[in-house]
Amino acid sequence: KMSLKWLSLLLLLQLTCYFSSGRCGKVLVWPMEYSHWINMKIILEELVTRGHEVTVLKSSAAILVDPNKSPTIKFESFPASVSQEDYENFFQQLLTEWIQGAKHSFWTKITTAQNIFSELSDVSLKICKDAVLNKKLMTKLQESRFDVILADPIIPCAELVAEILNIPLVYSLRISPGYSIEKFSGKLPFPPSYVPVVMSEFNDHMTFTERVNNMLYVVFLDFWFQTFNEKKWNQFYSEALGRPTTIFETMGKADMWLIRNYWDFEFPRPLLPNFEFIGGFHCKPVLWKYEGKKPDTLGPNTRLYKWIPQNDLLGHPQTKAFITHGGANGVYEAIYHGIPMVGLPLFGDQPDNIAHMTAKGAAVRLDLDTMSRTDLVNALKQVINNPFYKENVMRLSTIQHDQPVKPLDRAVFWIEFVMRHKGAKHLRPAAHDLTWYQYHSLDVIGFLLACVATAAFALTRGCLFCCRKLANARKKAKRQ
Amino acid sequence: KMSLKWLSLLLLLQLTCYFSSGRCGKVLVWPMEYSHWINMKIILEELVTRGHEVTVLKSSAAILVDPNKSPTIKFESFPASVSQEDYENFFQQLLTEWIQGAKHSFWTKITTAQNIFSELSDVSLKICKDAVLNKKLMTKLQESRFDVILADPIIPCAELVAEILNIPLVYSLRISPGYSIEKFSGKLPFPPSYVPVVMSEFNDHMTFTERVNNMLYVVFLDFWFQTFNEKKWNQFYSEALGRPTTIFETMGKADMWLIRNYWDFEFPRPLLPNFEFIGGFHCKPVLWKYEGKKPDTLGPNTRLYKWIPQNDLLGHPQTKAFITHGGANGVYEAIYHGIPMVGLPLFGDQPDNIAHMTAKGAAVRLDLDTMSRTDLVNALKQVINNPFYKENVMRLSTIQHDQPVKPLDRAVFWIEFVMRHKGAKHLRPAAHDLTWYQYHSLDVIGFLLACVATAAFALTRGCLFCCRKLANARKKAKRQ
Known part of the structure; x- marks a missing residue:
């Protein structure tokens, strides 16, 4: 009887999926930790509710990514070369270091962030290698024929897995340091005149001094800051794919970018058709109800709870x-x-x-x-x-x-769209097919300046030549 | 009995409006002619269906804007200093001239377009003055307390009326020559490396030569081409508002830009949060059915009809x-x-x-x-x-x-949003509050270059000074 009930429930879920949002799909997830995971889980659970099958790639070092707490989600575990204890300690240390560094000026903050991201990058690369070089795991994933891979690009690897498995990729991103991932992989423009750079704490109406600082920060972040230890990643990705590539190029293959931000929180700035702003999708209108033992701490109007939503x-x-x-x-x-x-x-x-x-x-x-x-x-x-x-x-x-579609529904729509159409190529700007100097039209500007210079040079030489000829002719005439 | 039926129908419409899409609003429309009007009418009729009151400002010269053909829409007429016959002849001449000019190279096309837009601008300014300087009309509009004004900016005036009446403004735009309106009023970025300029007929994957041409076209269009005879409009707008302003600045006050384009038709390019792409909103899935006299012309498998949808x-x-x-x-x-x-x-x-x-x-x-x-x-x-x-x-x-919301519904949503919130300021980029040189960070770049130059100069002078001192000291030492 029980199994019949479950069967009918499953059938119902399948029907929901078939009729309301296209065919059911198989979603692979490369997870982030802590608040990023808690946030991502809401999308995953919504996907499950709509009848999709969600599988999370879970390393043995995972902290909050816990199969026991998400019974509706599948997990595919693999052994990591980092122990869970070390991984957790590592994050605790990072946190302490970061909080200390964040108290100072922009330059101290950025140097601290550079160290943090460099360390995080190395640990992430280790775990990425543990997954990608695990032949048994990769074969199993290949055979599972997933329709899409969903990931938070702050901890990379998903883009490589997507390339190896040859499946579309959807990112969910809050923000990257210096907007580096959005800028270099997503090709999103960030005009420094009214888009304050990450960590500047400026708003969109900047004074002249703030704009000067913002410009200096942008130049510094673009040319010096490394969100990932790029060389190491570039090398690993090139080896794994058997062709020269970079981490930013591979990330640029993402079909859709779900940005966890919206225009109530963020200052208006340019976006691209394959960027969808879904900020606040995790919020729910549940009214609070808590029933527990009354704690007798602090003043009578202050209460401490171990944890409440x-x-x-x-x-x-x-x-x-x-x-x-x-x-x-x-x-x-x-x-x-x-x-x-x-x-x-x-x-x-x-x-x-x-x-x-x-x-x-x-x-x-x-x-x-x-x-x-x-x-x-x-x-x-x-x-x-x-x-x-x-x-x-x-x-x-x-x-x-007051939005035409709720952010969570938009997030799910675009994940399903990518599954239905095996990507979203029509939203991908041609900027991805240009080199950095072509993108900024530097070759064109150089060529045009060279043309102007050549023309000016030829004109000057021509004039000089004519003048001399004329002078010589006059001299000759005088002599004669 | 009939009136009761109508009353209940009206009540139903009102209820639809109150419950499904916020309170009912009053929409004022500054119309364009020909295909632009036919297209805009679909939005207007949808607004009426949802219970809003739509009033079109109709000049006596109007051609296709016809109250008899749109019984659900209100019309507010005003006498124009151009006769309908002259206005229609004017458009016919423009058309002939434009078709002739369009057969040649980009430069001929652009020169023709410049003449066309210059002539159109002058006629439009005349009609705009006929409306704005008509005190009786303006008082009536003021008293009507509209919630929003909707317009196609290719024929300007709505932005001035919006400023005078102090009501929000929504544009519906297909495209402007050289993207001038979108760029200078909307602050939309158009990277010349992968966004082919209007009239170039390039696609988003351009060869080096095409990118050179595209850059030349952009420079030419930005610095030479005038969509409007700006001086005349700037002067009239400044006089009418009693403060120095420009047509592009006034147009920049638009709260929402409904662009009649989408990513199936257009190549992906940057957009801004207050730009909504609603291309194809006018299409309907009605299957064709035509019952008329069978014409006996041409071959048996070719038919001519006077007009069918x-x-x-x-x-x-x-x-x-x-x-x-x-x-x-x-x-x-x-x-x-x-x-x-x-x-x-x-x-x-x-x-x-x-x-x-x-x-x-x-x-x-x-x-x-x-x-x-x-x-x-x-x-x-x-x-x-x-x-x-x-x-x-x-x-x-x-x-x-395959869109989360149909384009017509999105168009209506944003018009209603602007009515509900008296604008959409949260979507407005801060770029509007910068001068053109601030927007392009030219002042910041200039300042930083000046700093570098000063530092280099001071350093060189310092070095020279030290060298001389050193040389003098040595000379002295030698002499002694």
Whole structure:
């Protein structure tokens, strides 16, 4: 009886998929860790709900990627040359290092970030090799005939697996340092005059000095900063594919970029047809309900819980303000539920996120190291009592809710589109087929300048020649 | 009884509007003529269906803008200083002139287009003045409290009316010569390395020579070509608003740009968050049915009709190919219904449209002046018998149909969004608040170069000074 029930449920899921969103597909996932995984899981669970089969490639070092916590998702495990303990310790150390470095100037921040990303890159490369050089695993994946691979490009490898298995690739990305992945792989333009660079904490209306700094940051990030230890990756990817390639070129094969951002959070800037902004897709309108033992800590109006879903808490009608470290997930939940924020950013994109929210009048920023108790109380009073903050965050909330299609549905639509059409070539800009100097028209400009120079030179020489001839003729005439 | 029926129908419409798409609004329209009007009317009729009140500002010179043919739309008429006959003759002459000019090289085409747009600009300015300086009309419009103004910016004026009435503005645009309006008013970037300029007939994969030409065209169009006689418009707009402004600045106030193009037709290129691509929104899946007197002309398998809806004809299951002049509306109908094309372009965007379709393998292009009967027969045989064309146009058709929201629904959504929120400021890039040299970071680059030059100069002078000092000291030492 039970199995019959399950069978009919499965059949129902299959029907849902067949009728509402095309044929059912097989999705392979290369996961990221921590908040990136928690976020990605929402898309995966939605895909499962619509009848697709989702398989996550899980290394033995994985921390939060846990089959027991996601019973509807399949997992394909492989042994990693890094132990789970080392991997977790590594992240803890990175975090400490990053939080320390993030307290200082842009240049210190960027140097710290460079170290962090360099270390992360090396560990990621190790795990990538563990997967790709595992013949048994790759054969199994090849035989499974997946329709698409979904990944967060901050930890690379998916693009190589996609190339080897010859299947389309969809990225889900929050942001990359210096926008390097979006710029060099996605070919997205970032005009430095009104797009503040990552980690600058500027907004889109910059003073002259800020624009000068922004330009210097852009040049520095473009020419010096390395999100990945590119040489090592380029070499491995070239070896694995048997032809010279680079990590950025391979990443550029992505069919669709699902950016975890939207125009309530982000400042308006250019995009491309294969970039879909799906920020806030993880937010849910669930009203909070918590039933547990009443803890007897702190003041009578402050409660500590080991863990409660932040989204539910923010959705509670009595929630007046949100003290946040400025993680993108949390900020989006606050926008979604219209809760003004007090920001205490720590590292990564957090200072930028809070800078965006203060620029839009939805948050007050404090410095965790220097703030006093009074500062915190005053900031809280400000965002709670001054209607300015509530009005602004409610405006952002309205924008988030007033979209023709909900962000999660758009994310799923484009993943399914890529499965249905085996890619999304019609959205791919021809910029991908140009070298960097062709893309910037440097060869054309050089050629045209050379033409002008040659013409000017010929003209000058011609004039000089004529003048001399004329002078000689006159001299001769005089002599005669 | 009849009136009760109507009342309930009206009530139903109102309810539809209130419940499905926010409150009902009042839409003012500044119309274009000919195919632009036929196209725009589809949006207007959809707005009426959803319960909005649509009022079209109609000059006495209007040609196709006819109240009798659009009973559900309101019309607000005003006397124009141009007679309808003159206006129609003017367009006929323009057309003849343009078709003649379009047969030659890019430079002839562009010179012809410059004359055409200059003449069109002058007539448009006359009619714009007839409306804006008509105090009675403007007072009535002011009192009507419209929620939004909708217009095709190829014939300007709506942006001025929007400023005077202080209401949001939504544009519906196919394309402007040299992308001038999109570029200078919309701040849309057009990288010349992979975005072929209007009238070039290039595709997005250009050879070096084509890229050189494309760059020359861009420079020429940006610095020499004038879509409007800007001086005259700038002066009138400044006078009417009582502050110095330009037509491009005023156009830049548009809240939303509905571009009548999509990525099946267009080559992928950068866009901005307030640009929505709604190409093909006018197409309908109605199957063709025609009942009339059988004409006895030409061969037995060729029929001539005075006029039948082209969309219906293309939707007929027996339609195998479409001989078209390459107008955007017709090309979109062919894409929608998956019919391969034989293109005989005449003028305007038509040669470009056919170039797009040949690049995508959905059409064969012929030259109306030089082609023979055999050429036409061969071209028809080719697109009908070679599966290449059918496959490609079917692929484009699938792309057109496989969107998360239908283009007409998206167009209406954004018009309603702008009405609901009194604009769409969150989608407006900060580029609008920069001068052209700030936008291109020329001041920043200049400043940084000056810094480098000063440093180099100071360093050289310092070195020279030190060297001399050293040399003098040595000389002195020698002397002593």
